[in-house]
Amino acid sequence: MHRSQIFFYILLSFVLGIFAGSFFNISKITALVAAVICAALIAIFYRRDSGLLNVKLAFAAFVTLFFFAGVLRYNAVNSKTHNLQKFAEAQERVVDPQNKHPIKVTILGYISNEPEVIGNKQRFSFYAKQLNVPPYMVVVEERVLITTELYPRYQYGDQLWVYGNIKKPENFDDFDYISYLAKDRIYTTLFYPEIKIADNLGVQLLSKYEYAKILIFKKIFVLKKTFEDSITRSIAEPNAVFINGILLGSRSQIPQDVKDDFSRTGTSHILAVSGYNITIVVMVISSFFILFLRRQTAFWFSLIGVAMFTVLTGAQASVVRASIMGSLVLLAQREGRLSDPRNAITLAGAVMILINPAILRYDIGFQLSFAATLGLIYVFPVLEKYFTKLPRLFNLRETFAMTVSAQLLVLPLLIYYFKNFSLTSLPANIIILPTIPFAMLLGFISGLIGIIMPFLGQFFGYFAWLLTTIELKIIKLLAAPSWATLAISFSWPMLLVSYCILVWFLRSLTKKQKVLSK
Known part of the structure; x- marks a missing residue:
């Protein structure tokens, strides 16, 4: 077995250990005893002159050891004195x-x-x-x-x-x-x-550290407030609060009826700086840069854009995690489709979970971010071939394929958490999501220029207003039917089964494409 495979299974086992610790009441003593037994089995079975069977048994014990290390890590954080x-x-x-x-x-x-x-x-x-x-x-x-x-x-x-x-x-x-x-x-x-x-x-x-952190973040939030006020001056309401929501995560002033429309169409993630949203935006921005720049140069420009976006939103932990996942998508795109970024994604996820084990089960944003990232890296190359009839103008073909790929993997999670399924979710996301990066770009330009030259900010703000008006009208139209949303009870075993079906479906498509290409 190659070292990269061993590394992957170790990371996966550790993550599964934390997952098990969050669902089942595994005591610290039980996990510790099991870890000691695994260590003893490794010492017994692994020797230089060991046969293949002993090596496999030692590897199984080694992977299991990391599983119980994950359980212990969850217990250590969960049992701290408060x-x-x-x-x-x-x-x-x-x-x-x-x-x-x-x-x-x-x-x-x-x-x-x-x-x-x-x-x-x-x-x-x-x-x-x-x-x-x-x-x-x-x-x-x-x-x-x-x-x-x-x-x-x-x-x-x-x-x-x-x-x-x-x-x-x-x-x-x-x-x-x-x-x-x-x-x-x-x-x-x-x-x-x-x-x-x-x-x-x-x-x-x-x-x-705390004193320095407070000083730095105070300046960041002052910058964010200045930028937010500039957008409000440059773009007419209620579009300004919508732009601030998708660009900065400031959704408290968004009218309730608008929030309800987004909820009924399964597009609520657009209103927040979610991992799903950021991952889509990162890919679209990167695709835009690739139209004019070499792949290597486009990668660095996109990475700088992600960093600026993270700072402007206040560098919240959830946004930082989502930006890391988005950057991994960029890395995969930079290395080409033949590369397998599996270890990089798993390592990034494992490190985030190691720092805060609770996010694996309880942070919806982290889960959506991870699912969307997997969708863009693994599902997108499979589904892209089915969008060849779409025009390449402004990378519409790739944008639509990316939207469907990400939506496919996050849909079971959305149903599980929100207990409803929007019948207009897929068309709403396919129509709206590709336009969101352009609305964000126009909002960003109008806000940035508006700080220095308000009249020029209002000029770009008009185009941002026009685009977001169309987006809001479409959302309102798709949310109007009484049958737009169905209430669905979705247990976590059903969630696991749905992902198993998705994996089977995608593997079948991949095999079919390989047969047709021969």
Whole structure:
């Protein structure tokens, strides 16, 4: 077996171990004992003079060892002590249910993400550094999700004193909200606490890394806000908020009826800076550059474009992960279709999962990004041959084939998570997705130029408005029929079966193409 194959199976086994750890209650002791047994089996079977059977048994034990290493990694992250969470749990036990007077605490820390505006309130992740419960003071390193009034508006990096009642999040309906927050390492919440600016009191508690990170990201978010305001000045509403949504992920101001239309047509991913969206955009941008530049030069220009896009969106963890996956697609395109980027994709995914194991099961964006990337690298070469009748003008043929390829692999996930299937999803995505990169490009140009020359920004903004108006009209038209969406219950075994069927179908197409080409 080639070394690259061994490397792939080791990575895959580690990822499967984390997957198993997230679904099944495998204790740390059980996983540790199993790992020790695997190590012993490797020592027994693997010798220089071993026969083929012994080598295979040693390899099986080696791969299994990494499986249990994945289980241990998930358990290690999942079983960490969280002081705020323990306090919230203890408070639930001691509070008198008749009086319901919970103990309020004071927390010192800073805002660790860009606050999100939701109606008449704002919500942000708060990185707690110190917990005060008189007469005790405890140093902590944990995130709390805070919901508070819309005003005063808070910014990333603001250092605050927060006084309120810590609670554990609760699941609702059939949505595992606790695990959803846990993927971002958030285990407690605070609703409408008393908040005071801490000025520089918190500087003593910040590490040099945190202090530098806050300074850098504050500048990034100021740049993002300037860019967002320029787009708002250059493009008429409601198209401006739509452009800001697809370009910067700022979707809080998008009208609810527009969001509903996108939901009914299975195109909600367009409104967010999702991995699916970024991967499609990366490929279209790359194809555009290849029209005018050599493949090598187009690769570097596209990579710079991805980096700029990541910074402008605030370099959120989800966007960074999606950009990495998109860059891998570029790498595969650069190396040519004959190369197999399997190990690069698996390594990138394994490293991301190693850093944060919870994203494998609970981060929809990561899953969509990974599925879309696989679709573009493996499905696109198979399906492209069926789009030969489409014109090559503006790379329409490749764009349509890429859209269908990505959509094919993310569709089961979308049905699984959102419990519905849009009958107009495929035509909506095929029609709209190829135009999104051009809308983003026009929005980007109008926003960038509008900062320096507002009148010129409005000139380009008109074309962005025209294109997005057509897009929004098409979405509204496809969302109108009452039969546009079907409610479907989709369990995870059905999800696995659907992907098995897809793999079988694609392998059949590949074999058929090989036979016809002979």
